[in-house]
Amino acid sequence: MGAGQGAALLVGAVLGPGMLVLPHLAAAAAGPASVLAWAGMLALSVPVALTFAVLGARYPGGGGVAAFVGLAFGRHAAAVAGWWFYGAVPIGTVAGALIGGQYVEASLGVDATLTACLILAAAFAANVAGLRTSGRLQLGLVILLVALLAGAVIIAAPHADAANFTPFAPYGAAGVAGAAGVLMFAFVGWEAASHLSAEFADGKRGLLRATVVTLAVISVLYAGVSVTSIGVLGADMTGVPLTAMLETGIGPAARPVTGVAAVLLTFGAVNTYLAGAARLGAALARDNALPGWFAKGGGPGGTPYRSLGLVLALSVPVLVWPVLVRGVDLDLLMRATSACLAAVTSAGVVAAVRLLPAGRLRTTAAIGTGMSLLGLAFCGVYLVVPAVLALVALGVLRVNARRSYKLGR
Template sequence: MDRKIFRKKSINELLEITEDKNGLKRVLGTPALLLMGIGAIIGAGIFILTGIASAFYAGPAIIISFLIAGVACLFTALCYAEFASMIPIAGSAYTYSYVTLGELLAWIIGWDLILEYLVIVATVAVGWSGYIVNIFTSLGLILPAQLINPPGVEGGLINIPAVLIIVSITWLLIRGVKQSSQVNTVIVIIKLSVILLFISIGVNYINPANYHPFLPYGWSGVFKGAAIIFFAYIGFDAITTAAEEVKDPKKTFPIAILGSLLISSILYIAVSGVLDGVLPYYMFKETAAPVAFALNQLGIHWADIVISIGALCGITSVLLVSFFGQSRVFFAMSRDGLLPEFFSRLHKDFRTPTNGIIIVGIFASILAAFLPITELAELVNIGTLAAFIIVSAAIIILRKQKPELKRPFKTPLVPVIPILAIVFCFFLVTQLPSITHIRFILWLIIGLFIYYFYGRKNSLLSGNK
């Protein structure tokens, strides 16, 4: 067996790279990163998934499902917080794996993250298109079906709104992370305001009788609901790709990761609790927009377009942060020599990896324009869970390998917390459809071919560069 595939990068080597011309600008503070985390977690899930999970899985006990999913996600978040504060380098789980598990596993997780973020960007762009079309329709402007749907869907030829939002985000990210975070801040404030507006209105219409029966599907439904809505929480990992652009990562990351997860959990639980108090859980089987639906049922029709705007903002912020994460993983892998140097070239003025951003924008636009992403989106789930498992395992391994390393933030109760994260994530992987496992394996096989014939030979650690 080629021992080169187990070669590792030292933390000192990684930190040295960030200090030269190949390093990114450190411009993000704690508030900006916290809002990026909230922007990545709270998106379409709170406007869509709350009703679906309640109606089909858990009923009013959906608040327990959200609590279970949030606690489970907390286990992984604690592991991410330790790594991000200790290794403030672009690349997230890819970089952490390179330090602890070796080059091959780092490549696998990096290749996995490329797929994860690419599919998220394409899928969320399609969702964004659907919401903007609904807003236009509510204003009396009917767009041609051929230009708002992919081929094979209601006579569509191309999804132009999805392409336009990807092009807009591409331009914004090229301009720089500071500008991107400023836009994200505005978007997050708008969507949080809309969510709080719904809670403040809905709480006055709660009927306690709607909470009975509290467990219509039993405890098995509660756990199935937790498995479904777990994916509403993923997104906090995307902000760790910004580690190289944060001013004080040792303090900022634990606050941003754990803070965004806590705030998002509270809002998810509050919204789902109000929804099921306002209307019987089974009524949400009729809609994919439960928040707007509930207000309409109460006769508050003016709020429909307001909620749609809030949902649009939620989706936009998820799109922005996910696209950002994808470009930074590309950048990190390219700088290490595992992908062509083309992807890590920085713009002379903006100091952003322009080429990588443009390539991601092109491929995501093609997917969003011509494909219905429903089945492909399942790859996001398995890719994220694989990353969570590897990061959690890496915490245990690095504690054994390098106990002397300075850890500004330490994951508590190691190895208990990482093991709980691994067990829960692996269980969720087993719940995904078999076709998702097959597609994921095929993607990894393609990646291994690229690594063997290019990455292995061109890695900076090979000495050939």
């Protein structure tokens, strides 16, 4: 694999359908000053991305963050890191499906929650049937999202108005911190580099090149979307900002285009994350971080049905409870997911400080650790979600250890 193909895979890991709604959520939290949060998160990405690229080059086993954490701090820490990702999937996939639903509602008038339910049902059914998103289809979806974001910026930018940037920081520093908390959703996925190191024709140099190219692409897209969305739509922008930006240039035709694109993007992302979570759950069960019963089902190379069923069982209340109580709060779901994924990223770079040799590499990891922990702090009260998941992981390990001890006696 060349650096170009690797960069495409990394862009797909970092750039997701959350970008369809994050400009709105960040602007709602910080006003025009949300561009500062975008800039800060881009700065965070540099040492974190480089650290994961180095980890992947030195430890090419493909086990991901949990494997690195396990090497550095032992199996209990690895189980906690695994649970942070596994627990984030039911929340994040519901949020992703609702993003697609919002765009469909704006373009076709179909209820957003109903559309989200249909997207989730289709993704679970596809996984039960063993239909995973192919590499070519994933690449096609990445190209579609990049084209949608770039097209929206190019079409809307000439309509920007400097007056939309005043008042610049109506909610002060606290607003910028709040925007950074939800934007963590758009700045995770760099750990995917650690899975790719063995796939490059020129080894670690190819992985580093792909990481640098990905950083450049992400920086241009994120900077363009964040500044243009504020300049054209203002801080009180609609919940479907990409549609509104495209409408400024091509008119009402933008609605069905973005509606169809949003469904494709969110289904592809949800389908992929469910497939990964089902396999992660089975792996956690094999390592005693889940009851062993969940490791079974599906056969060699097949979908672990029991683990997938657990993800389904956890996803249903995430979707149903907010609807019954007060309506779906997409901001809450995105922030809860961000807190879990930020915890995973932080655990990975902390492990890197311990695993990498003294010198420039460890210094980069230390800088990434400091910035990641700062980003984690921006998640605020939502850190209760990864805290609870950590307690669950340790509790399951303890129960399974007691059970094994009794069986041994």
